[in-house]
Amino acid sequence: xxxxxxxxxxxxxxxxxxxxxxxxxxxxxxxxxxxxxxxxxxxxxxxxxxxxxxxxxxxxxxxxxxxxxxxxxxxxxxxxxxxxxxxxxxxxxxxxxxxxxxxxxxxxxxxxxxxxxxxxxxxxxxxxxxxxxx
Amino acid sequence: xxxxxxxxxxxxxxxxxxxxxxxxxxxxxxxxxxxxxxxxxxxxxxxxxxxxxxxxxxxxxxxxxxxxxxxxxxxxxxxxxxxxxxxxxxxxxxxxxxxxxxxxxxxxxxxxxxxxxxxxxxxxxxxxxxxxxxxxxxxxxxxxxxxxxxxxxxxxxxxxxxxxxxxxxxxxxxxxxxxxxxxxxxxxxxxxxxxxxxxxxxxxxxxxxxxxxxxxxxxxxxxxxxxxxxxxxxxxxxxxxxxxxxxxxxxxxxxxxxxxxxxxxxxxxxxxxxxxxxxxxxxxxxxxxx
Numbered sequence: 001x002x003x004x005x006x007x008x009x010x011x012x013x014x015x016x017x018x019x020x021x022x023x024x025x026x027x028x029x030x031x032x033x034x035x036x037x038x039x040x041x042x043x044x045x046x047x048x049x050x051x052x053x054x055x056x057x058x059x060x061x062x063x064x065x066x067x068x069x070x071x072x073x074x075x076x077x078x079x080x081x082x083x084x085x086x087x088x089x090x091x092x093x094x095x096x097x098x099x100x101x102x103x104x105x106x107x108x109x110x111x112x113x114x115x116x117x118x119x120x121x122x123x124x125x126x127x128x129x130x131x132x133x134x
Numbered sequence: 135x136x137x138x139x140x141x142x143x144x145x146x147x148x149x150x151x152x153x154x155x156x157x158x159x160x161x162x163x164x165x166x167x168x169x170x171x172x173x174x175x176x177x178x179x180x181x182x183x184x185x186x187x188x189x190x191x192x193x194x195x196x197x198x199x200x201x202x203x204x205x206x207x208x209x210x211x212x213x214x215x216x217x218x219x220x221x222x223x224x225x226x227x228x229x230x231x232x233x234x235x236x237x238x239x240x241x242x243x244x245x246x247x248x249x250x251x252x253x254x255x256x257x258x259x260x261x262x263x264x265x266x267x268x269x270x271x272x273x274x275x276x277x278x279x280x281x282x283x284x285x286x287x288x289x290x291x292x293x294x295x296x297x298x299x300x301x302x303x304x305x306x307x308x309x310x311x312x313x314x315x316x317x318x319x320x321x322x323x324x325x326x327x328x329x330x331x332x333x334x335x336x337x338x339x340x341x342x343x344x345x346x347x348x349x350x351x352x353x354x355x356x357x358x359x360x361x362x363x364x365x366x367x368x369x370x371x372x373x374x375x376x377x378x379x380x381x382x383x384x385x386x387x388x389x390x391x392x393x394x395x396x397x398x399x400x401x402x403x404x405x406x407x408x409x410x411x412x413x414x415x416x417x418x419x420x421x422x423x424x
Contacts, residue, residue: 015227016157022164026230029237030204034197036260041193044257078190105189107255 044106047076051104053084053128056111060118067114067126073104079133080104086114088124095124098131167232170277171239174310175269179243183317187391188262189254195390196264202386203268206309207232209302210275228275236271237263269313272306276423297371300421304376307420308383312413316387322397325404333407340380340407340414345373347418377410380417384409 056068067086073079082101087094097114104110116126178184191199211225211232240263244250250259315321328336349368385406388394394402 015224016153016160018157019160019227019231022234023227023230026232026234026237029234030200030230033200033260033264036256037193037197037200037264040257041197044193080190103186103190105255105258105261108189108258109253111253 040106044076047106049073049077049079049104049106049133050075051079051082051130051133053130055126055128058126063118065116065118065126067116067128068111069114069128070109070111071101071104071130072109073106076106078103078105082133083131084112084114084128085131086116086126086128088116088126090124104133164231164235166277167235167274168239171232171236171270171274172243174273174276175240175266176243177314178269178317179240179266180247181317183319184265185244185249185262187317188265189258191261191265191390191392193257193261195392196261199268199390200264203271203309204229204233206302206306207271207275209299210272210306213299213303214276232271232274233267235274236267239270239274240266269310272310300372301376301379303420304417305379305383307416307418307423308380308410308413309387309416310420311416312384312387312409315412316384316391316393316409321388321405321409322393322401325401325408328404328408333404336411337377337407340411341373341377344377344380344414344418345369347415348373348421376417377414380410380414381406384413387413 050073052072052074054070054072056070059066059068069084069086071082071084080103082104084099084101086097086099088096095116097116099112099114101110101112114126114128172179207229208225211228241250244262244266250262254262325333345368349365385402388402388405388409393405397405
């Protein structure tokens, strides 16, 4: 297949040590990838998404209260369109905000932020929860 | 005595000067491969759907994609590759070098773009890198044929390495261009909106484009109809068979990307024909380039 203009096979040119090392690295990456995928298949096969929300911190800024949170998917399946709802029971009634996270792969986490008007919140604690996902 | 000799690795350099020259050439080849990998795959490295799919494609689909990609890389190395090779072992070495370069290039770009972060699980990072490494490693292997300096006796673009080589080149080209389009929602959207007549017309257009690209419109690298053969024979043996291969590659890509889940057979067929349009152009272009 690999023939030059005179129809001769090209000679086996020397393979330097560096090339052997990079090739060995590539081989290990391929092997490692297959192992990670196989483990994931065995561990997560047929599992479901398990979502947990945690408030990381709250911050006051320009008349708003920012609620920083992280959603963890501890299950073995990707969750898509994750709707996180924040509810605060204030003296004027309840204040709600919703943030949608595009997708959350198994054993991953994503952070988000929810913005409430400070005056409306009046220092009331915010409860977070996942209301829906696919 | 060098480590290569101690380990009894084949094709080790005979002298110190030869070893230095070979190492230097390998360094240049590596840099070219890295550049080629990034250039060929940058659109995919910067596509949101690819980031998402890397994390959401089922492990078995991802593993199969990797298993299918390696023989294609091997074939590309036989036909082109980033340096001249004279044995199967050298090609195998080239494949794993290209794969390592592809992973490095993908990881570098995705890390700079902030897509690979410690928040992600090992599985998610592995998925993202595996998916992106398919086009990146192909780009790394093609770097030499497109950007490298060729010696007089280089075998690159030797023009016709047999029938199976032609098919392999077409499969690689289809996979590469199909990879650019398959992750997008537009393929399914277009398949839904096209009538059966329009899909048939698109299939005929794809076939004719494939044939015209290679035999008719006088691109650089255009192939001549083989001596003793007829245009009809070339059309049936290469273009039609090639298109069948392109359809298979398109269906495989769409299945890998989860585009067939909960779709009717009509949509599956339609999406395959839609994706086969760019993929067939990729297959034809690959025959010209390689």
